Amino acid sequence: MRRELERIEIPGEHDARERAWALVQTAYAQREPAERPLRLLRPVLVTAAFAALVGVAFTPPGRAVVERVREAIGVENAEESLFSLPGGRLLVASDGGAWIVQADGGKRRLGAYDEASWSPFGRFVIAARDDELAALALDGDVRWKLSRPAVRLPRWGGSRTDTRVAYLSGRELRVVAGDGDGDRRLAASVEPVAPSWRPATFHFLAYVARGRVIVADAESGRRSWSQPARNAVRLEWSRDGELLLVQGRRSLRVFDASGRLRYDLLVGDAAPVTAAAFSPSGRGVAFAQKARGRAHLWVIPRLRPDASAAREVFSGPGTFTGVAWSPNERWLLAAWREADQWLFAPSTGRRRVRAVANVTRQFDSRSFPELEGWCCA
Amino acid sequence: MAGSGRSERAWVRGAQAGSVSDLEALFRAHWPRAFRAAYLVTHDAAAAEDIAQEAFLAAIRSLHRFDRRRPFAPWLHRIVVNRAIDWARARTLRGEVELHDVPGADAPEPGDAARLAAAIAALPPEQRAVIVLRHLLEYTPGEIAELLELPRGTVNSRLRRGLDALRERP
Numbered sequence: 001m002r003r004e005l006e007r008i009e010i011p012g013e014h015d016a017r018e019r020a021w022a023l024v025q026t027a028y029a030q031r032e033p034a035e036r037p038l039r040l041l042r043p044v045l046v047t048a049a050f051a052a053l054v055g056v057a058f059t060p061p062g063r064a065v066v067e068r069v070r071e072a073i074g075v076e077n078a079e080e081s082l083f084s085l086p087g088g089r090l091l092v093a094s095d096g097g098a099w100i101v102q103a104d105g106g107k108r109r110l111g112a113y114d115e116a117s118w119s120p121f122g123r124f125v126i127a128a129r130d131d132e133l134a135a136l137a138l139d140g141d142v143r144w145k146l147s148r149p150a151v152r153l154p155r156w157g158g159s160r161t162d163t164r165v166a167y168l169s170g171r172e173l174r175v176v177a178g179d180g181d182g183d184r185r186l187a188a189s190v191e192p193v194a195p196s197w198r199p200a201t202f203h204f205l206a207y208v209a210r211g212r213v214i215v216a217d218a219e220s221g222r223r224s225w226s227q228p229a230r231n232a233v234r235l236e237w238s239r240d241g242e243l244l245l246v247q248g249r250r251s252l253r254v255f256d257a258s259g260r261l262r263y264d265l266l267v268g269d270a271a272p273v274t275a276a277a278f279s280p281s282g283r284g285v286a287f288a289q290k291a292r293g294r295a296h297l298w299v300i301p302r303l304r305p306d307a308s309a310a311r312e313v314f315s316g317p318g319t320f321t322g323v324a325w326s327p328n329e330r331w332l333l334a335a336w337r338e339a340d341q342w343l344f345a346p347s348t349g350r351r352r353v354r355a356v357a358n359v360t361r362q363f364d365s366r367s368f369p370e371l372e373g374w375c376c377a
Numbered sequence: 378m379a380g381s382g383r384s385e386r387a388w389v390r391g392a393q394a395g396s397v398s399d400l401e402a403l404f405r406a407h408w409p410r411a412f413r414a415a416y417l418v419t420h421d422a423a424a425a426e427d428i429a430q431e432a433f434l435a436a437i438r439s440l441h442r443f444d445r446r447r448p449f450a451p452w453l454h455r456i457v458v459n460r461a462i463d464w465a466r467a468r469t470l471r472g473e474v475e476l477h478d479v480p481g482a483d484a485p486e487p488g489d490a491a492r493l494a495a496a497i498a499a500l501p502p503e504q505r506a507v508i509v510l511r512h513l514l515e516y517t518p519g520e521i522a523e524l525l526e527l528p529r530g531t532v533n534s535r536l537r538r539g540l541d542a543l544r545e546r547p
Contacts, residue, residue: 001512002515007489010416012422017405028392366402
């Protein structure tokens with residue numbers, strides 16, 4: 001019924017909104033501010049700084065300074081919009097909603113969701129906003145939804161014939177069947193880290209609670225193993241389910257399926273890790289660090305105990321907030337927040353780096369969007 | 378589109394502190410549903426615009442004392458829906474008939490959405506309001522009872538009668 005109600009056409013809807021905004025803005029400007037002295041001071045300072053910047057920009061030397069700043073943050077000649085992807089589909093979440101980007105660069109908005117992730121085979125999306133969990137078809141059609149308080153970090157796992165969705169509701173970790181039935185609590189007091197299903201099973205789920213990464217049987221609740229994981233921020237199983245990547249604030253560790261530590265990829269005093277991802281084959285890892293104001297994108301094509309195979313792919317001022325591999329493993333996508341760009345860098349070889357500019361605007365967002373996954377071959 | 382709880386609290390905080398951009402974010406997140414809710418209850422675009430505008434102006438006037446730990450939407454929707462009910466009741470008493478209520482000889486066959494809109498408009502204002510709150514704005518019957526200050530049983534019976542009438546529409 002909600003979709004039907006939302007499809008009802010209202011005459012002059014757009015103009016009504018803009019008239020209302022003009023009125024609301026005027027009323028807001030005329031209201032009595034609560035703390036007049038501070039509020040007056042702040043705009044004066046901002047205006048003065050802006051005037052100085054504008055003044056610099058309009059003199060020839062000033063223009064050169066601005067150009068150098070622009071060059072320093074972002075790739076020159078970045079494409080103004082996304083024309084194509086090197087295969088697959090991207091899932092993106094912004095404060096303008098959740099979006100799918102197709103291989104031809106076309107975008108579809110799935111709805112006003114804050115977070116989203118792919119189903120195991122990329123045929124559906126599980127999305128969350130406020131107090132709602134929703135399973136969506138790729139055209140945004142809602143297949144089912146649940147109301148739970150403070151829904152976050154949904155993840156969909158399983159086989160072709162049977163799937164489960166894990167998600168956080170407040171501090172609870174909950175599991176529901178892929179058709180929306182049988183919602184139940186699996187664990188309490190978990191940390192706000194997205195759970196990760198061991199691929200091709202709907203049984204084993206990795207999550208973080210009380211400073212430990214825990215792998216448990218989601219049907220019985222029985223713990224398979226756990227290991228210390230202070231400050232863990234992200235979990236990812238390799239596609240074959242044999243390795244679990246645990247990204248900490250300054251660490252990258254890889255455990256095998258029985259919980260033994262296989263690789264500790266960074267030494268003790270490493271720069272903060274801002275993003276990491278297994279390659280689709282599970283044999284390699286790409287990750288980003290930030291050191292002294294610069295973002296560095298690294299790739300380890302083949303995991304080795306000494307991490308000596310790590311190669312720097314790109315660096316620039318700012319932060320790479322997300323990293324994703326193309327489904328064919330030939331490209332890395334780095335989300336470059338300060339440049340408001342997406343960077344496509346070859347994972348091997350010497351092909352040219354490509355970039356797409358104005359990412360925030362392209363997703364109707366006010367803040368830099370989140371990469372939620374690059375699917376499927 | 379409403380923002381996440383976190384972003385909405387940030388917008389309210391920013392608007393309370395004088396940020397026009399945060400106020401705009403709040404407005405653009407909530408205007409579409411507020412306006413649509415008002416339209417579905419009043420079935421009058423001009424009235425819906427006035428009512429939704431007035432709700433936002435009321436929000437501006439009360440912004441400094443709004444508790445941002447509470448969600449913004451129910452506060453806004455209470456104003457919108459109550460004023461829309463009042464308008465619709467007053468219009469019913471005046472016995473107005475819009476020109477578009479009289480089908481012309483060459484009028485095109487209305488689509489499903491238009492038929493639904495007309496069917497809702499044929500309901501009493503009180504039933505329209507609970508249907509809009511339940512099925513557009515997705516409040517529970519308990520929340521609707523609180524918003525409209527009605528007994529829950531009254532909300533349930535209005536919902537039932539309204540939905541029955543909609544199901545019987547041609």
